Amino acid sequence: MKKALITGVTGQDGAYLTELLLSKGYEVHGIKRRSSLFNTQRIDHVYEDPHQDNVRFKLHYGDLSDSTNIIRIIQEVQPDEIYNLGAMSHVQVSFEEPEYAAQVDGIGTLRILEAVRLLGLTGKTKIYQASTSELYGGVQGHAQSETTPFYPRSPYAVAKQYAYWITVNYREAYNMYACNGILFNHESPLRGETFVTRKITRAVSRIGLGLQEKVYLGNLDAQRDWGHAKDYVEAMYLILQQETPEDFVIATGVTTRIRDFVRMSFAEIGVELEFSGEGASETAKVVRANNPDFPVPVGQEVVCVDPRYFRPTEVDLLLGDPTKAMTKLNWTPKYDLPALVKDMMTADIDLFRRDQLLAQSGHQILNYFE
Ligand code: NDP
Ligand code: GDR
Numbered sequence: 001m002k003k004a005l006i007t008g009v010t011g012q013d014g015a016y017l018t019e020l021l022l023s024k025g026y027e028v029h030g031i032k033r034r035s036s037l038f039n040t041q042r043i044d045h046v047y048e049d050p051h052q053d054n055v056r057f058k059l060h061y062g063d064l065s066d067s068t069n070i071i072r073i074i075q076e077v078q079p080d081e082i083y084n085l086g087a088m089s090h091v092q093v094s095f096e097e098p099e100y101a102a103q104v105d106g107i108g109t110l111r112i113l114e115a116v117r118l119l120g121l122t123g124k125t126k127i128y129q130a131s132t133s134e135l136y137g138g139v140q141g142h143a144q145s146e147t148t149p150f151y152p153r154s155p156y157a158v159a160k161q162y163a164y165w166i167t168v169n170y171r172e173a174y175n176m177y178a179c180n181g182i183l184f185n186h187e188s189p190l191r192g193e194t195f196v197t198r199k200i201t202r203a204v205s206r207i208g209l210g211l212q213e214k215v216y217l218g219n220l221d222a223q224r225d226w227g228h229a230k231d232y233v234e235a236m237y238l239i240l241q242q243e244t245p246e247d248f249v250i251a252t253g254v255t256t257r258i259r260d261f262v263r264m265s266f267a268e269i270g271v272e273l274e275f276s277g278e279g280a281s282e283t284a285k286v287v288r289a290n291n292p293d294f295p296v297p298v299g300q301e302v303v304c305v306d307p308r309y310f311r312p313t314e315v316d317l318l319l320g321d322p323t324k325a326m327t328k329l330n331w332t333p334k335y336d337l338p339a340l341v342k343d344m345m346t347a348d349i350d351l352f353r354r355d356q357l358l359a360q361s362g363h364q365i366l367n368y369f370e
Contacts, residue, residue, distance in 0.1 A: 001025060001026065001027050002026050002027070002081065003029065003077060003079045003080050004021050004026050004027070004028050004080065004081045004082070004083060005029045005031070005073070005079035005082045005083070006021075006029070006030045006082075006083045007030075007062075007064060007082075007084050007112070008084075008086035008130070009059070010030070010039050010042060010043060011042070011086075011089070011192075012042065012192060013186075013232070014042070014083075015042035015190055016190070016229050016233040017085070018046055019046060020233050020237060021237070022046060022056060022057060024237075027058075029059075029060060029077045030057070030058070030059050031059075031062040032060070034061055040059070042190050047059075060073050060076075064086045064087075064103075064104045070111045071118065074116060074119060074121070074125075075119055078121070078125075079125055080124065080126065081125070081127075083128045083130075083236060083240075084109055084128065084129050086104065086108060087105045087130065087160075088101045088104050089192075090156070090192070091134060091157070091311065092309070092311055094154050094155040094156035094157075094159070097155075101155045102159045102162070105159035105160055106158075106159035106163050108163075109129055109166055109167060110163075112127065113127065113166060113170040113178065116176065117170070117176070122176045125177075126179075126240045126245070127176065127178040128179055128236055128239060128240050129164070129178065129179065129180045129181070130181065130236075131160060131163065131164045131167075131180040131247070132157070133183065133185065133249075133251070134152060134153070134154065134157035134315060135150040135152055135160060135182065136148055136318065137150075137151050137153030137157050137313075138151035138153050140317050141317075142319075143253065143320065144249065144251075144319065144321060145249055145323070145324070146182070146248065146249050146324055153313040164180050164247075171245055176245075177245045178245060179239050179240065179245045180247040181239050181248055181250055182247060182320075183251075184224075184227065184251035184252070184320040185224045186227045186229045186231070186232040187228065187229060187340060188228055188229040188340075188344065189346075189348070190229065197226065199217070200258075201344040201345050201347075202348050202351075203215035204262075205345065205348035205349045206355075207296060208269035208291075208293075208296060209294070209349070209353065209355070210295075210356070211359060213302070214301055214302045215303055215304075216305070216306035216309070217262070217304075217305060218305065218309025219309070220259040220275075220305065221257060221258070221259070221316070222258050222314060222317070223257050223316065223318065223319070224255060224258070224318050225253070225255045225256075225319050225320045226252070226256065227250075227252045227335065227340070228335035230335070232250055232333075235250040238331055248324055248325045249320050249322055249325060250320070250322060251320020251321065252322070252336070253319070253321060253322055255317060255318065255319040261341070262284065262303060264337070264338065265341055265344075265345055266302070268342060268345040269293075269294035269345070270291025270294060271296050272286070273287065274287045279305065280307045281305065282303075282304075282305045283301050283304050283305070284302055284303035285299060285301050286300045
């Protein structure tokens with residue numbers, strides 16, 4: 001039975017990858033951080049009671065900022081594959097916590113690579129590094145591929161650039177099987193609530209159900225190449241099954257503005273919007289609402305721009321060229337953007353119907369401020 005070790009197992013990708021590897025017969029070990037509240041909601045459905053026999057999913061406490069526990073866990077598990085998904089993954093927050101982002105997203109990767117080397121596992125353990133389209137940041141005007149030079153535009157992206165190159169360096173210096181998956185944005189119903197897509201689908205669901213009046217967003221002109229996380233974890237797995245270790249861009253090849261993601265999400269509840277104004281004074285009002293389940297009044301202002309969400313340096317356009325992955329890995333995404341939006345909206349409407357029931361029976365419900 002193959003053994004995989006996943007850092008960031010409690011995150012969006014960690015959860016989908018765990019499901020995928022368990023379905024392929026792997027024994028899966030995950031590293032979770034100690035937190036003051038439970039942080040395993042995304043993987044609770046695959047959790048197995050450690051007191052049972054033949055448990056194939058095991059969690060270990062650990063943190064990418066602590067090389068002692070990384071070495072100990074890798075020594076204990078002796079994994080065939082490590083998927084390094086753990087990171088402080090929020091671009092805007094990295095401007096607030098630049099040193100932490102460097103420690104975890106940059107040096108954290110070195111800790112994994114060095115642990116594998118020190119433990120003499122270079123011939124056994126394959127390593128997947130979660131690299132990102134943010135590496136291309138300031139590269140604009142054409143689709144970005146494996147050969148496009150990098151221009152990171154945030155502390156997050158700069159830390160990830162270190163992680164990218166240290167992975168390449170360990171591969172070349174020590175003949176390690178270590179690869180970068182340069183993944184463009186990928187979303188799902190499990191996406192963290194403060195990333196823009198999930199923030200939008202949650203807010204639109206709540207507005208449709210009468211639980212919230214409007215949503216405040218930042219730069220509506222940015223363009224992203226969005227795929228579904230379920231498709232992207234398949235690519236991670238495929239990258240580690242190749243004969244020789246290589247780096248791959250994983251993307252859909254289609255880019256869309258944030259404003260259009262907003263429109264598509266409102267369309268899912270039968271609401272049509274009209275945008276007016278520019279930059280920090282842009283707003284959107286309802287011009288048509290034709291689904292009686294979501295009776296949002298015509299004329300209601302439902303989107304406002306809040307410059308608080310503007311970034312000191314923005315990445316305006318991301319558009320990936322996945323040709324190499326499609327030809328060499330035989331990877332093709334199953335979800336397009338409309339299918340992704342539908343999946344996220346269906347899940348969030350379902351989630352907030354529970355809040356609607358609570359509100360109707362007089363209970364106070366939470367507000368969300370991000
Ligand atoms: P999430 O933010 O959903 O998950 C991040 C995971 O990392 C969580 O499990 C989190 O734990 C864990 N983590 C955070 N800090 C530490 C730390 N100090 N030590 C150990 N673990 C830590 O991210 P995604 O699942 O979306 O992304 C997975 C990886 O892929 C990340 O590295 C991200 O940067 C990268 N990436 C993501 C893309 C995307 O569009 N989703 C695109 C390209 C790259 P906790 O749950 O406790 O917070
Ligand atoms: P990104 O994702 O920075 O691309 O990083 P995010 O969803 O945070 O932002 C995408 C774009 O939307 C604009 N935006 C807003 N963003 C947020 N979060 N909140 C808002 O209110 C808002 N309004 C507009 C942003 O300015 C930006 O242009 C994600 C993360 O998963 C990274 O870890 C990963 O590496 C990259 O994707 C690829």
